[in-house]
Amino acid sequence: xxxxxxxxxxxxxxxxxxxxxxxxxxxxxxxxxxxxxxxxxxxxxxxxxxxxxxxxxxxxxxxxxxxxxxxxxxxxxxxxxxxxxxxxxxxxxxxxxxxxxxxxxxxxxxxxxxxxxxxxxxxxxxxxxxxxxxxxxxxxxxxxxxxxxxxxxxxxxxxxxxxxxxxxxxxxxxxxxxxxxxxxxxxxxxxxxxxxxxxxxxxxxxxxxxxxxxxxxxxxxxxxxxxxxxxxxxxxxxxxxxxxxxxxxxxxxxxxxxxxxxxxxxxxxxxxxxxxxxxxxxxxxxxxxxxxxxxxxxxxxxxxxxxxxxxxxxxxxxxxxxxxxxxxxxxxxxxxxxxxxxxxxxxxxxxxxxxxxxxxxxxxxxxxxxxx
Amino acid sequence: xxxxxxxxxxxxxxxxxxxxxxxxxxxxxxxxxxxxxxxxxxxxxxxxxxxxxxxxxxxxxxxxxxxxxxxxxxxxxxxxxxxxxxxxxxxxxxxxxxxxxxxxxxxxxxxxxxxxxxxxxxxxxxxxxxxxxxxxxxxxxxxxxxxxxxxxxxxxxxxxxxxxxxxxxxxxxxxxxxxxxxxxxxxxxxxxxxxxxxxxxxxxxxxxxxxxxxxxxxxxxxxxxxxxxxxxxxxxxxxxxxxxxxxxxxxxxxxxxxxxxxxxxxxxxxxxxxxxxxxxxxxxxxxxxxxxxxxxxxxxxxxxxxxxxxxxxxxxxxxxxxxxxxxxxxxxxxxxxxxxxxxxxxxxxxxxxxxxxxxxxxxxxxxxxxxxxxxxxxxxxxxxxxxxxxxxxxxxxxxxxxxxxxxxxxxxxxxxxxxxxxxxxxxxxxxxxxxxxxxxxxxxxxxxxxxxxxxxxxxxxxxxxxxxxxxxxxxxxxxxxxxxxxxxxxxxxxxxxxxxxxxxxxxxxxxxxxxxxxxxxxxxxxxxxxxxxxxxxxxxxxxxxxxxxxxxxxxxxxxxxxxxxxxxxxxxxxxxxxxxxxxxxxxxxxxxxxxxxxxxxxxxxxxxxxxxxxxxxxxxxxxxxx
Numbered sequence: 001x002x003x004x005x006x007x008x009x010x011x012x013x014x015x016x017x018x019x020x021x022x023x024x025x026x027x028x029x030x031x032x033x034x035x036x037x038x039x040x041x042x043x044x045x046x047x048x049x050x051x052x053x054x055x056x057x058x059x060x061x062x063x064x065x066x067x068x069x070x071x072x073x074x075x076x077x078x079x080x081x082x083x084x085x086x087x088x089x090x091x092x093x094x095x096x097x098x099x100x101x102x103x104x105x106x107x108x109x110x111x112x113x114x115x116x117x118x119x120x121x122x123x124x125x126x127x128x129x130x131x132x133x134x135x136x137x138x139x140x141x142x143x144x145x146x147x148x149x150x151x152x153x154x155x156x157x158x159x160x161x162x163x164x165x166x167x168x169x170x171x172x173x174x175x176x177x178x179x180x181x182x183x184x185x186x187x188x189x190x191x192x193x194x195x196x197x198x199x200x201x202x203x204x205x206x207x208x209x210x211x212x213x214x215x216x217x218x219x220x221x222x223x224x225x226x227x228x229x230x231x232x233x234x235x236x237x238x239x240x241x242x243x244x245x246x247x248x249x250x251x252x253x254x255x256x257x258x259x260x261x262x263x264x265x266x267x268x269x270x271x272x273x274x275x276x277x278x279x280x281x282x283x284x285x286x287x288x289x290x291x292x293x294x295x296x297x298x299x300x301x302x303x304x305x306x307x308x309x310x311x312x313x314x315x316x317x318x319x320x321x322x323x324x325x326x327x328x329x330x331x332x333x334x335x336x337x338x339x340x341x342x343x344x345x346x347x348x349x350x351x352x353x354x355x356x357x358x359x360x361x362x363x364x365x366x367x368x369x370x371x372x
Numbered sequence: 373x374x375x376x377x378x379x380x381x382x383x384x385x386x387x388x389x390x391x392x393x394x395x396x397x398x399x400x401x402x403x404x405x406x407x408x409x410x411x412x413x414x415x416x417x418x419x420x421x422x423x424x425x426x427x428x429x430x431x432x433x434x435x436x437x438x439x440x441x442x443x444x445x446x447x448x449x450x451x452x453x454x455x456x457x458x459x460x461x462x463x464x465x466x467x468x469x470x471x472x473x474x475x476x477x478x479x480x481x482x483x484x485x486x487x488x489x490x491x492x493x494x495x496x497x498x499x500x501x502x503x504x505x506x507x508x509x510x511x512x513x514x515x516x517x518x519x520x521x522x523x524x525x526x527x528x529x530x531x532x533x534x535x536x537x538x539x540x541x542x543x544x545x546x547x548x549x550x551x552x553x554x555x556x557x558x559x560x561x562x563x564x565x566x567x568x569x570x571x572x573x574x575x576x577x578x579x580x581x582x583x584x585x586x587x588x589x590x591x592x593x594x595x596x597x598x599x600x601x602x603x604x605x606x607x608x609x610x611x612x613x614x615x616x617x618x619x620x621x622x623x624x625x626x627x628x629x630x631x632x633x634x635x636x637x638x639x640x641x642x643x644x645x646x647x648x649x650x651x652x653x654x655x656x657x658x659x660x661x662x663x664x665x666x667x668x669x670x671x672x673x674x675x676x677x678x679x680x681x682x683x684x685x686x687x688x689x690x691x692x693x694x695x696x697x698x699x700x701x702x703x704x705x706x707x708x709x710x711x712x713x714x715x716x717x718x719x720x721x722x723x724x725x726x727x728x729x730x731x732x733x734x735x736x737x738x739x740x741x742x743x744x745x746x747x748x749x750x751x752x753x754x755x756x757x758x759x760x761x762x763x764x765x766x767x768x769x770x771x772x773x774x775x776x777x778x779x780x781x782x783x784x785x786x787x788x789x790x791x792x793x794x795x796x797x798x799x800x801x802x803x804x805x806x807x808x809x810x811x812x813x814x815x816x817x818x819x820x821x822x823x824x825x826x827x828x829x830x831x832x833x834x835x836x837x838x839x840x841x842x843x844x845x846x847x848x849x850x851x852x853x854x855x856x857x858x859x860x861x862x863x864x865x866x867x868x869x870x871x872x873x874x875x876x877x878x879x880x881x882x883x884x885x886x887x888x889x890x891x892x893x894x895x896x897x898x899x900x901x902x903x904x905x906x907x908x909x910x911x912x913x914x915x916x917x918x919x920x921x922x923x924x925x926x927x928x929x930x931x932x933x934x935x936x937x938x939x940x941x942x943x944x945x946x947x948x949x950x951x952x953x954x955x956x957x958x959x960x961x962x963x964x965x966x967x968x969x970x971x972x973x974x975x976x977x978x979x980x981x982x983x984x985x986x987x988x989x990x991x992x993x994x995x996x997x998x
Binding site: 182239254305 | 383386387390391394397398401404407409411412413415416417420422423424431602603609
């Protein structure tokens, strides 16, 4: 393990004292820069939009900073009550919620709307990590079952809204904690097998028509090129026509001429592909990999299983966003409404993720000089 | 902090466990990243060309540009057919979010009634995707202005300006000038077969009749192209390439609108035809068929009701009577028969013949009566023409025989196409023995020949054939081909057949060329002689003219047309015909007139011919003769 001697210098370092992790911050700042650049292109050179997003970016960084100040023990203590409230709120959304776009996701409370599912995105992994870290790892069957339900109950409630994308993310974040907690591989396979077996049932009885349509369109986008398949076809055209080096910043015809829909939100990766080509894509993936790698490194260096589990789960969840969005935009996965993390236009996802990074930084910078 | 419960936690083991899991996660992540990268590589490198093409296909459109149709002038450069700007409101349905709503709003905005909506939605079903559908045609200036100001509210709707053919003289020239109408599937098939369909990519109308149809190739021009970049909504952002269209050629016809209008006036409220030729060049100076109809109806799309009305009209306005009307020539062909008779030595200029009340084929009882009940008495060939003695020509026909008659008359252009530059023409019928056997499966009887001798029986002609034959007579056997087209207003282009390239070699050679003069002098007497049938009509004319009257009985439109017997009973009276030419010594113009069911030719048709000739000599702006 690391010697305490080396740590002294680091601990007195100003950044460390401010609870900021340098390498991670650099990576995140680079991402912010890339995001604004791409948004400018994707929005058709809309300065006002870029300005709005910059404000959001600042707010997100602030959120990260604030969350980094609290020690991990704080989160461990407050996770259960917040989790419980979140679940209750989810229930009330289902019972009394405001509908928007055919889904019940919002609650009206004292003049403003908010989505309880966003809270659950952050709280679920904390909850599961807090629970499992109290006991010996790898967890026993009993603890596993409880952990599973902690992950699936909010996921199910969210799926009923319906919001399949978010529900999958919430479930995944909980499952990652379980993975890191050491669930035996055999058990994992069996669980995976059960889920696969459950899929047809899921398809017929639990999926909505539009969700089914999305899978069908994914399998064969050309079957409805002007309707459901339009997004994905235009997206692939945008990416593919970028070639090796891309058409150049602000020169993407698919985005400039508005053939690509949602280009400043979910499909912004396609703008990157069109304007910066394969090289640009590789560069972005490397940047993401750097951030993910740093997150995992912090996780391995963390003191305490709660800290380890949480850091690892948050990092993997971040990666899931990346994989699902890019996979969807490039035709590997069906279309689900998942934004490209830290780049897509929009505030909620960014704040949530940056909050997560804030927690990771908290884990990293609250380590004691001498491990107990 | 609660840490230890029932079990003791083994921190080291947990750390190691975690470390392994983290490695596994990292490996998984790298694998998935690679998967993403490979997939993107497939799109951007392997399938690059394909996607680049599709990217271009999205944004680049080739828009054909219609060429401007050539204008048509009369011989004095009066405009007969022009192109007028027309504004249409079109919508591309795929670009509109709520089509019904927008259409309703537009109709209200522009004061369009419900019928526009109905028709629009019917058309939407038929039209191909992403092609514009017409909502309203020929908007007036106010509507154009109102829409333009509000255009941004209605993405997907746009005003298309185009040129539409317009005929300022309306029904005066319909049959000869013709008209253009919207291209239909038949036209498309024909264009495809001729390999011309690319040139018509942007064209709406095609020549459907008359000069417009015959000279379609000259008038149409060549299509142009615009390569444009469009955005998602099909809005044109910028032009990448532009190739201008080539306008069609402007052409000048031989028609003189002054003469044409006079002819129209003379035929008003009657069924008939007038055609006027220049015998030296074949130029058609006037071609009028009555009743007529407004060609502009067809340009804009005639309604089924209106078209049916024209089709069912008993007076058959759709037929061009000058080229398609089939009539018995009556006595108008006697001068030609006389020439034949002289050349065949069946008659001679000084010989006299006794014109009895009737003629009989020797050994038969049937009497072929003369129009004059008491007969004409002794007549020379001159007088036979002047007074239109029938028995003289019965006798001549009898002694000559149908085959010889057929041979000679064929040389005058009877029974054949005249070579005029119009498609709508009939050959009428010049009978012969072979013909009758083929047509009726019956042998030719001598009695049939007798009728032919005075231009009745199986012999039919069109007014244009009559004019042409008279021109050949006037030019002493030189062939005359009638021509609508005068010149093309582009010095670099030569017309398909020029007017000046004529047969200088006389088609009909007589043993004694002076025999031509015999018939011509006879025709002089018709108009100016003491007993000429048309002397009253040509009294106090300022010029000397030759002519021949005729009175015919057959009502026919097309030679393969069956006619309704009940209708004949209603329209029982004879047709009046007349052919004339002037000035007598050096003829400049030949005119043929037919008035259906008007009665006697000299009484009814001759005065009309006189008025036409008067107009020619007084009111036309004469161009220098070629």
